Amino acid sequence: MGVTPQLSKISQQSPSVFDLHSAHKKEGPALLTSIDALVNWARSNSLWPLTFGTSCCAIEVMMAAGAAHHDLARFGAEVARPSPRQADLLVVAGTIVKKMAPRLRTLYDQMAEPKYVIATGACAISGGPFIYDSYSTVRGAHEIIPVDVYVPGCPPRPEAFFYGLLTLQKMIRDGESLRRPGVRKAPVMAALPPGITMEDLRAELIKGAKGATT
Template sequence: MGVELIRGDNFVTTSLASVVNWARKSSLWPFPFGTACCGIEMMAALASKFDMARFGAEAVRFSPRQADLLIVAGTICNKMAPVLKRVYDQMSDPKWVIAMGACASCGGIFDNYTVVQGIDEIIPVDMYVPGCPPSPQALMYSFTRIQDMVQHGRGASLAPMSESVVPLPV
């Protein structure tokens, strides 16, 4: 083992940030926050027919401390809002958020006294998925867009930054 052995055709040079981000985007661990019918479509996206595992997201974590992607799939009412905020705060940085469906994005049809008019009133959101509910394909499309954001070191919870200053793992 040594530097000599890794010289050759299979050797590429790159920045540490892009390698770390490539690893991150290929193993995003989602926290499923399914509160309504969008949750059913999210389950479909995670299950065998659509299979988000193909994009490295098979490890669904029910502890926010082990997850780096929050998928908010469903209506968030005012009583649920502090719970969602707490779950988000418990996730360790860096973290990304998908607002799946009309309710999570803007309150949807529920313009009333109980429902939060979009989870971006509480937490930063990276990707809004339109639909009521969105199809699993739509969720997976947004997931690949999140992967692009991860690769380029962008995220609503991160400070605006260039690729060179992505926080590295300690």
């Protein structure tokens, strides 16, 4: 881990797909690193999302994923699978409550590696409108499963969801190698100014929550 990824850095670092020069610069033999780039490129362009939606965000994700107006097929991610065994992208669309949390964890565990998670909407990021004074809401999907990209909004527009997906694709292309499987970047929030991390935001939220209750 240890690498602090920010959007600007990712966009600078992410090697263009067949650019072998940038692949050479990394450590290790040239062949393996080029295979890494190829594999990551292939993975990033064939994400199969799981049809998982709990509330309002699911409609906008459906709008983005299935409908003709904003076509997710342009990014190679239109094959929505109802079974977690066949999917490799979990889009947490909507609020997660305490009763649903073990089920979400089971769904995540059933997915085959490599698997990626996008948390869409305020509820999946922090609890959203239910962050205060709710006895049943889980404050963010990261409390249950590791999240790669957060997409803010309540609910996010389909375009925002696309931006999150493109951010995830960049992360995958820049991401784990064959020699270091499972090593993943820290989560990023799509559409966030560079230099601000999720940790900063979370600290702000906690400070705000303390201020609201006292």
